[in-house]
Amino acid sequence: MATIRLSVNGKARSVDTEPERPLLEVLREDLGLTGTKYGCGEGQCGACTVLLDGKPAVSCVTPVRAAEGRKITTIEGLAESGKLHPVQEAFLDEGAVQCGYCTPGMVLQTVALLANHPKPTDAQIVEGLNGNLCRCSDYNRIVAAVRRAAAGAGKKG
Amino acid sequence: MSTVNRREFLEIAGAGLLIVATAPLSDAQRGGGGGGGGTLESRLHIGEDGFITVLSGKIEEGQGALTELAMAAAEELRVPLGRVRMVMGDTEQTPNDGATAGSGTTPRTAPLVRRAAGAARGLLLAAAGRQVGVDAARLEVRDGVVEYGGKKYGYAELARSAELAAAYKEVLPANITVSAAKDWQVLGKPQIRLDARELVTGEHRFPSDIVRPGMLYGRVLRAPSYGATLGSVDLTEARKMAGVTAVRDGGFVACAAPTTFAAQKALAAISATAQWKTVEQPSSDELFGYLKQHARAQERPQGQERGSVEKGLAEARTRLKATYQVPYVQHAPMEPRAAVAEWQDGRLTVWTGTSNPASVRQQLAETLGVAQERVRVVVPHFGGGFGGKHTGEAATEAARLAKEAGRPVAVQWTRAEEFMWAYFRPAALIEIEAGLDAGNAVSAWDFTNYNSGASGVDTPYRIANTRARFVASDTPLRQSSYRVLAATANNFAREAFTDELAQAAGRDPLEFRLSQLDNERMRNVLKAAAERFGWVERRKRRRPGRGIGLACGTEKNSVVAACCEVEMDGAGGAPRLVEVVQAFECGAILNPANLRAQVEGAIMMGVGPALREEILFKDGKLTNARFAMYRVPRFRDLPKLDVILLDRKDLESAGAGETPIIVIAPAVANAVFDATGKAVRAMPIRGARG
Numbered sequence: 001m002a003t004i005r006l007s008v009n010g011k012a013r014s015v016d017t018e019p020e021r022p023l024l025e026v027l028r029e030d031l032g033l034t035g036t037k038y039g040c041g042e043g044q045c046g047a048c049t050v051l052l053d054g055k056p057a058v059s060c061v062t063p064v065r066a067a068e069g070r071k072i073t074t075i076e077g078l079a080e081s082g083k084l085h086p087v088q089e090a091f092l093d094e095g096a097v098q099c100g101y102c103t104p105g106m107v108l109q110t111v112a113l114l115a116n117h118p119k120p121t122d123a124q125i126v127e128g129l130n131g132n133l134c135r136c137s138d139y140n141r142i143v144a145a146v147r148r149a150a151a152g153a154g155k156k157g
Numbered sequence: 158m159s160t161v162n163r164r165e166f167l168e169i170a171g172a173g174l175l176i177v178a179t180a181p182l183s184d185a186q187r188g189g190g191g192g193g194g195g196t197l198e199s200r201l202h203i204g205e206d207g208f209i210t211v212l213s214g215k216i217e218e219g220q221g222a223l224t225e226l227a228m229a230a231a232e233e234l235r236v237p238l239g240r241v242r243m244v245m246g247d248t249e250q251t252p253n254d255g256a257t258a259g260s261g262t263t264p265r266t267a268p269l270v271r272r273a274a275g276a277a278r279g280l281l282l283a284a285a286g287r288q289v290g291v292d293a294a295r296l297e298v299r300d301g302v303v304e305y306g307g308k309k310y311g312y313a314e315l316a317r318s319a320e321l322a323a324a325y326k327e328v329l330p331a332n333i334t335v336s337a338a339k340d341w342q343v344l345g346k347p348q349i350r351l352d353a354r355e356l357v358t359g360e361h362r363f364p365s366d367i368v369r370p371g372m373l374y375g376r377v378l379r380a381p382s383y384g385a386t387l388g389s390v391d392l393t394e395a396r397k398m399a400g401v402t403a404v405r406d407g408g409f410v411a412c413a414a415p416t417t418f419a420a421q422k423a424l425a426a427i428s429a430t431a432q433w434k435t436v437e438q439p440s441s442d443e444l445f446g447y448l449k450q451h452a453r454a455q456e457r458p459q460g461q462e463r464g465s466v467e468k469g470l471a472e473a474r475t476r477l478k479a480t481y482q483v484p485y486v487q488h489a490p491m492e493p494r495a496a497v498a499e500w501q502d503g504r505l506t507v508w509t510g511t512s513n514p515a516s517v518r519q520q521l522a523e524t525l526g527v528a529q530e531r532v533r534v535v536v537p538h539f540g541g542g543f544g545g546k547h548t549g550e551a552a553t554e555a556a557r558l559a560k561e562a563g564r565p566v567a568v569q570w571t572r573a574e575e576f577m578w579a580y581f582r583p584a585a586l587i588e589i590e591a592g593l594d595a596g597n598a599v600s601a602w603d604f605t606n607y608n609s610g611a612s613g614v615d616t617p618y619r620i621a622n623t624r625a626r627f628v629a630s631d632t633p634l635r636q637s638s639y640r641v642l643a644a645t646a647n648n649f650a651r652e653a654f655t656d657e658l659a660q661a662a663g664r665d666p667l668e669f670r671l672s673q674l675d676n677e678r679m680r681n682v683l684k685a686a687a688e689r690f691g692w693v694e695r696r697k698r699r700r701p702g703r704g705i706g707l708a709c710g711t712e713k714n715s716v717v718a719a720c721c722e723v724e725m726d727g728a729g730g731a732p733r734l735v736e737v738v739q740a741f742e743c744g745a746i747l748n749p750a751n752l753r754a755q756v757e758g759a760i761m762m763g764v765g766p767a768l769r770e771e772i773l774f775k776d777g778k779l780t781n782a783r784f785a786m787y788r789v790p791r792f793r794d795l796p797k798l799d800v801i802l803l804d805r806k807d808l809e810s811a812g813a814g815e816t817p818i819i820v821i822a823p824a825v826a827n828a829v830f831d832a833t834g835k836a837v838r839a840m841p842i843r844g845a846r847g
Contacts, residue, residue, distance in 0.1 A: 037361020075359030099219025100356030101540030137761030
């Protein structure tokens with residue numbers, strides 16, 4: 001056991017836990033942040049995606065000690081005082097949600113993609129999101145949501 | 158409804174006037190079956206705040222049932238959709254609407270909700286009529302308000318009537334009229350899912366997100382291979398670990414701990430001591446021979462028969478035969494099986510993801526030895542099922558562990574468990590023999606499906622001599638429902654073989670099909686897809702390494718057709734799907750936005766088994782049970798996708814969660830046949846090399 005200090009969604013958090021425990025489990029079980037999902041435990045589906053210092057990471061295969069000293073953003077940290085993040089708005093407006101279990105990971109992956117490519121081509125969207133699975137297979141509309149988010153960001157910027 | 162649940166219910170539905178149940182509803186009262194479908198009070202609650210709460214035993218797993226049923230109620234009550242709330246899939250609060258399966262919510266449950274809402278509107282109008290002293294027929298509701306003589310009467314206000322309270326308890330008559338599709342104000346218009354906001358914010362609690370006070374996390378010991386039985390096991394080491402509960406009850410061995418990590422460690426300690434007896438198991442290499450050898454010939458086959466197949470084949474000018482293989486596939490929903498169980502005063506509550514809450518409740522009662530009345534199953538909107546969650550394995554496991562631990566326990570299956578121990582879509586071996594007559598039309602058709610099922614086994618084509626059969630077989634793996642059951646395998650084989658026949662007849666696949674197709678709805682979707690795709694022109698413009706194909710089918714009272722183009726990779730290996738145009742028709746469309754999502758999702762889900770998915774097994778173990786090896790569709794697989802929805806307001810609405818998946822595999826097979834000249838007879842489709 002060790003005391004691990006984390007910065008989660010802008011707040012300092014401290015947990016006593018095994019340092020090799022997956023970040024995903026600590027977020028869900030110790031910090032009550034259940035928006036981040038378990039999907040496969042092998043970093044193949046992206047349901048557990050969080051942002052570490054703004055970069056996407058699969059939290060199911062990230063030991064919690066590896067997140068120490070880095071800024072962790074989960075889906076719960078995107079909306080600000082009830083106002084949805086533009087990417088969340090875009091998923092909502094496009095209706096790019098079926099069962100929704102992959103959605104938090106998709107949204108965070110999109111946030112990271114748009115930070116790198118504010119005006120992504122379709123090929124960049126496909127490559128950027130290819131690590132995230134949606135078994136409802138709503139890929140067509142998720143691509144549309146990402147396009148919508150990029151267009152919206154452009155308008156506001 | 159017990160006092161506690163009544164209070165919980167009011168928390169959701171708000172204080173209201175019409176639900177005054179003081180005793181638990183009997184199953185008969187709850188029943189959402191035929192006729193009028195139970196009492197009004199079992200279906201609708203009108204709150205003092207003017208909100209309507211609709212109750213349904215159906216569940217939401219991403220298919221859009223919640224929004225559709227809310228729209229159905231809003232339509233008939235003439236209230237804005239935002240005023241309707243849904244309570245679903247709770248054995249203590251909702252009527253038993255049966256399993257959420259077989260595309261049944263649209264044709265069976267939506268009409269029940271509409272009739273209940275229509276009846277409530279009628280009662281409220283009558284109350285308004287009495288209040289203002291005019292014939293109710295002269296009044297109407299708009300946006301939830303009756304306006305008369307300059308005064309407005311809302312539902313909540315009108316509902317304060319003793320007559321209404323009495324009427325509310327009566328079983329609904331069957332003859333309630335609902336609004337015609339041409340007059341719909343809410344239904345038929347695209348509506349974004351009402352539950353979408355909680356999903357994009359991560360606030361929604363899926364079954365695996367439920368947390369109860371003092372809850373432990375459970376893990377279950379699994380056999381290393383199918384058929385293996387447990388000899389001895391030692392729980393001592395695990396029980397020494399802090400906060401760990403370990404239990405053995407016959408073949409059930411499991412543990413629970415304050416974290417999943419600790420439970421995993423305890424399970425590893427238990428597993429290290431387990432002695433197993435293994436048995437010989439068939440492997441995927443020998444699967445199709447096994448299914449044929451183990452066919453249960455004594456059982457009466459199911460399927461259609463007309464004319465004489467023997468005579469038809471004997472008289473045919475050309476005879477062709479082929480055998481088709483479809484392997485086992487796994488549903489692999491994003492959320493693996495999950496449940497939280499909690500015992501309180503001898504009563505059990507389980508939150509879980511299942512499409513069949515009533516049956517899981519019964520199963521829990523039997524397994525745990527407790528009366529059904531003391532078991533409550535609550536199904537929060539869960540993370541996908543596709544026919545794969547009709548059962549309640551995690552629910553039972555959590556309940557057994559919670560009983561032993563004396564605390565609530567969560568069980569979520571790992572992905573590896575979900576691959577190996579959830580049931581599979583049945584593998585299929587299909588044999589077809591057919592004959593062409595002197596006019597190059599199909600005159601004989603003999604079709605046998607081994608093992609996978611009778612759905613979609615019949616041919617929609619007009620053929621004088623037909624025999625289509627399903628013959629059950631012993632299955633090496635545990636198998637059950639998957640989106641549209643055997644219709645995917647049967648449509649794949651029939652439509653792929655139809656292109657072989659078309660080629661033998663020297664005819665165009667589209668023209669060949671239409672010449673023997675009487676089903677007007679199928680003809681319409683086939684023509685719509687072909688026209689949008691530019692079938693006739695594209696057949697003339699051939700491109701090297703590319704091929705086009707089409708297929709059509711009907712299932713669950715809906716019809717579908719697709720055209721597609723594939724590109725073969727240079728090495729003659731895997732085909733790449735370039736473009737799909739699919740036309741679908743399911744009667745009067747209830748929610749066009751959700752329908753489009755279902756159709757696009759079904760096509761893309763179907764691309765997996767069409768091109769890659771296949772469960773491989775040897776010595777009772779799966780050899781590719783990981784997403785890294787069992788490759789389901791990803792963004793890179795997305796072709797140019799064009800979906801045409803035909804709206805038939807003159808027809809009853811049919812469900813749409815299944816049928817749109819059946820034609821993608823044969824359309825791809827036919828496109829590969831077109832590109833390579835080599836007929837495709839197996840899924841996944843591997844192109845020239847396969």
